[in-house]
Structures are given as structure tokens and as C-alpha cells.
Amino acid sequence: MATSNSSEGLDVIIVGAGVGGLYAIHKYRQLGLKVRAFEKGDDVGGTWYWNRYPGCRCDVESLEYSFSFSPELDQEWKWPERYGNQGEILKYVQHVADRFDLRKDIQFNTTITSATFDEKTSRWTVTTDKGETITAPYCLMATGNLSTPRKPDIKGIDSFKGKTYHTGLWPHQGVDFTGLRVGVIGTGSSGVQSIPIIAKQARQLTVFQRTANFSLPAQNSPMDPVKEAKHKAEYPERRAGAVNTPFAIAGYPPPTKSALEVSEAERNATYEKKWQEGGSISFLYAYTDLLTNKAANDTASEFVRNKIRSIVKDQETAEALCPIDHPIGTKRLILDTNYYETYNQPHVKLVNIRNNAIAEITEWGIKTADGKSYELDVIVFATGFDAMTGAMKEIDIKGSGGVSIRDKWKDGPQTYLGVMVAGFPNMFMVTGPQSPGVKSQMIFSCQQHVDFVGDMIKYARGRQMRRIEASRMAEINWVQHNNEVANSTLYPLANSWYMGANIPGKPRIFMPYVGGVQNYVAKCNEVVQKGYEGFEMSA
């Protein structure tokens, strides 16, 4: 039977206690709003709570991938490595929750199953999987972009007698692969990061690769104390400067030349330097046109393919690992530690399933279309997520007139600034589709959205406006702009999760805003200066 969880005086329902939801609790309290967050997991952390697969590590440097709202926290927190691993980042997020006393406003182990807008009261009512109902004027979806893991629909998948795991839902106690025959399906970031670690334990590791991806060495290392001290001294300028950069990360001088303006020798020397430095931003920022000009991109793509050929000893395996179907950077560029080297180990085998698909999962392993069978004890699905729209669509969200978000987005997401959806008043998103979220330092973008929404609520309440809604025209124009920006780049050339291409039947729409954080934030500022242009407010 449904019970009513006290909504007394509640202003904002927050769905999710990852980095976006946590910051919203902190920020909205400061604005004098009463908030409550609901979190599916039994602790904070979102992506860093669920993705515990071996080797899981952020691809943004730890000194950057952190909250910027507390200068004291910036100075006091010590990151042990250049790139934070899952455990370190989770520890940091837990520390933030404790330090700012955020847990008291979070209800854990609770999934929001529906959210319904009431036209008469201008309030949202959400229901939980425990049968509770909660109402509040505003609802903030901090549900994450990569939070809905998906296993592929492969014949016989449930018949496998061994163990199966999804990288995005990894057991808290870890998995011991010692002595086992392991199959990994998927070679995106999760597969590429976990494969070298699994190979250290497994008796035999078989990687089933449908699409080869570009990966660069992270060049991870213990934190350099000199670099750390310098970075911490520069934090105020770096944090402030992030807003004027495409990815919300300061410290990378913008490129000035086309890759085609310089000699091959100079280009390769530049790529080599970036390869040795490690990091994807630095590499893709080598020249002005790597993401907009195919011929320019080809030079960087070929440089990485040649690296793969030089690392992987078996030339057939090396060629299979060379990405040929998309320009470098148009799928999320991966950072790895010893990924390509792993294939030089005799117990590691790559099975190219590009033209020889997995036909079936049987009781004892995997069968490919050519009739070959691979006996396995464990299958790891590194097969990704229903990205960007999956988490919102899992909730039965009904806006004005009972319109469902699933219907509204059936041909692809439509949003205004990735913050609101027309027809869904008083419901906001943190880094929703058509925002730069996944193409930026995520924590920056989460904070920027939470701030933008908080300021807008404050503005509306100050004018006795109870209802805020994105105008349909503003939404149409923003979606069109998003598409135009994407189409001026090479991104749409890849079958990526940015395009919804990894989920059979999902509409193919390029979802993130790739015009750069600096342009996006400038647009948000202009909207504010014009009295929240494109948002309709009413009593």
C-alpha cells in the first residue's frame, strides 16, 4: 500500500546522489531550500559507486576532476595518483558528503519509479519502489548520463552456467579471476581499462571485439608533489579559467595551427610528445582541426594506428586492434594502462567479431557465427549503457497533460540547454542531453547546472512565480543549434553512444552539445541577462 513520506515544506526532490545530486543538496540548502535526495544505491557516489570493475579510473586528472566550491577542500584533499581510481574518487565523494553533512538529506536504497506533474498545484509527486509518495514544487533529475547499464540481447545469454558480470554493476567484494577462463565482450573504456588487470589473474582471457577503439596511454603515476603544490597554488585561477575552455579544464593552451599546415615530421613529433605526456585532451588539442577536418584527423588516427602496430607483436591482432571505422576522438577517446601490450601475452586472445558476430551464448561459453566455440568460466559484459536518456526514461515521468517523457523523446531527446524539457514544468536536469556534460569535466558541468537551476528558482520565487517552464520554441531552436554544431564536426561519423548507436532501436541523434563549455556558459549567461530568455515563468 502506498504511504506518504513526509513532504512537509519540501522544496526540491533530488533524484540521485552522485556528484550532481550531492552538490545540489549543498547548494540548495545555501539558497534556503528544503531538499531531499533519493538514491538507488546504499551510499553516495553515482558512477563511482557502481563502476567498481578492475582498473576503473577517471580519464581526467585527479587535481581537475573534483568539486570547485570549497577552496579549503581543494587545498586539503590529497590525491595519491595523477588519475584517480574508482576507490579514491569514491572515498573523495564520501568525504564531501560527510564534510558538508549531506547524508541527512539522502534516502538510500530507494529507486524513484515515477514522477508526475500536477497542473493545478504546480507540484511534482514522485513514487518510490517502496510505495512511498513525496511531493514538492521542484524536481531535479541528477540521474547521470552513464547510469543505465545494458547487457546485449544475445541469444542464449541466460543459459550460461558460469558467472557473468557487467562492468557498470560490479560486485562490491570484487571478483577473483585466478585460474579462470574469462571472456570479455566490449572494448570501450570499461573493457580497455579492465582487460589488462583481468589478464593478470585469468588463466585464459578472450576478448570479443566488435569495434576497435582508439586508446592512448594514460601515463598514470604517483602524484608528483611539485606538480601538486603548483596546481594547488594555481587553483583559484584554474577554477575560474575552466569556464573559458571547451572542456572546462584550464591549463591547455588552445592550438593555433591546422594539422595540415605543418610538415609530417613536425606533426608526428607533436603527437609523439602528447603520447608520452598522456591524456586525451592534450592529444586532441594538438591542432585546431582534429575534430572538424577529416584529413587533419587522419594524421592523428594514423599516428595511433602505427603505435598499435609497433606495440602488438602479432600483426593480425595488431591490425584487428586498429580502429578504421571512425576518426579518432569521435568516440570517447580511451586512456589505458598497458592495454595494447596485454595482447602480447600468450594467454590473451582477441576475437574479432566485426564480421563474425557472437551467434549464441551457450551453457559453457560463446559461439561465433563461423561456428567456433570458446569455453569460458566467466563472461564480463563491458557493453556500456543506455547513455544520456536511459535513466530518465526508466522513470515513468509525466509532465503537463500527462505527456510522458518516453513519448516526448521517442525520436530522440529534446531539451532547452540540457536543463529543461518543454511540457515538463519545474523539472530540471543536471547535465541532460544537449548540454556539454559528457564532453566536459563532469563535476564542473554538474555544478554549473545546479547553480544555473538554483539561481533560476530563486529568481522565480523572488517574483512570486511558482511555475517555470522551457518554451517550446526555445527548445526547438536549441535542439536545432545542437544538431548544427554537431554536424559541423566529425562526431556524427562514429557509431557511438553519443549517437545512441550502441542501443538497438534507439534513435540516432547526436546528444551532447559539442560547441564547447565556454560557448555554452556564455549562452546561459546571456539567457540570465535577458531575464531567463526561453523560460516561461508564471504564478
Ligand code: N01
Ligand atoms: O561502454 P561503451 P563503456 N556484441 O559503450 C560493445 C565512460 N567511462 O562502459 O562499439 C558485441 O563505450 C561495443 O561495441 P560497438 C566513458 O565516457 C569512462 O566502455 O558498439 N559487442 C563497445 O565496444 C565511456 O565512453 C571511464 O561495436 C558489443 C562496448 O561493448 C562510457 O563510460 C571509464 C555488443 C561498449 O563500449 C561508456 O564506456 C569507463 C554486442 N551485442 C567508462 N554491445 C573513464 O573515466 C555492445 N558491445 C576512463
